[in-house]
Amino acid sequence: MSPDELPTTFTAFAGFQRVAAGTKAQVLTQLRERGDAATCLVFDDQTGEQLDVDLRDPKAIEISALEAEKHEDAPRGVGRPRLGVVAREVTLLPRHWDWLARQPGGASVALRKLVDDARRVHGERDTVRAAREATYRFMTAIAGNLPGFEEATRALFAGEHQRFTDLVEPWPTDLRVHLHKLSAGGWGAA
Structure with a gap:
């Protein structure tokens, strides 16, 4: 399995202590159970980026966890979803489009x-x-x-x-x- 195909995981830290790890929904659920969730930082393990979640409000954590569960399993609607094809915009110069148009397929x-x-x-x-x-x-x-x-x-x-x-x-x-x-x-x- 390539890195692109691995499921995204997250890790939460309270100070320098790791306090939660797993999918976004799992981490948010674990944080909801903590009394000090507002002091925790959540990171995407693939990119190292900090997740922007308001951890001060327990209800916001619960809503974010529910949304994360929905998004993790939600099928994509654009393109050929069964094949994982997603339509997006690509910007190229006219000479690039001309070359692409001449290619087989x-x-x-x-x-x-x-x-x-x-x-x-x-x-x-x-x-x-x-x-x-x-x-x-x-x-x-x-x-x-x-x-x-x-x-x-x-x-x-x-x-x-x-x-x-x-x-x-x-x-x-x-x-x-x-x-x-x-x-x-x-x-x-x-």
């Missing part, structure tokens, strides 16, 4: 082939970049004031795995474990 088939070829050729590079960016987003949001943050960031983007590991070693355990999880794909084949 038309523009959609040609674009799909180009994307598949690019994914095959650049797949590892894209995985490394995405993992480093997700790790950086998470680190910036939660660990930006910790000692060694800037050096750890430099090591991350330089691909210096051992140096990164050494720099985050003194950090709180849950934070360090999550950083290693997010950055795992960022070290390439080395």
Whole structure:
């Protein structure tokens, strides 16, 4: 299963302690049961981005959890839903459209082939970049004031795995474990 096909998971932190993990609905349900949900930060494990949920209002958490459950299982309506095809807009220059029109199977088939070829050729590079960016987003949001943050960031983007590991070693355990999880794909084949 490719990274694009993996279900999106989320992790919640209260300070530097991991307090919930799972799908969006599962995390929000776990947070609803906590008395300190307002102090928690929720992160998308794939992108490292912080989820924008108002955790101060227990009713808002409950509504968000219900909406998350609906969206996780909701079928897509545009395109060929059974095949997972989604119609979106693409902006190209006229010469690009002309070239696509001359391709066997038309523009959609040609674009799909180009994307598949690019994914095959650049797949590892894209995985490394995405993992480093997700790790950086998470680190910036939660660990930006910790000692060694800037050096750890430099090591991350330089691909210096051992140096990164050494720099985050003194950090709180849950934070360090999550950083290693997010950055795992960022070290390439080395």
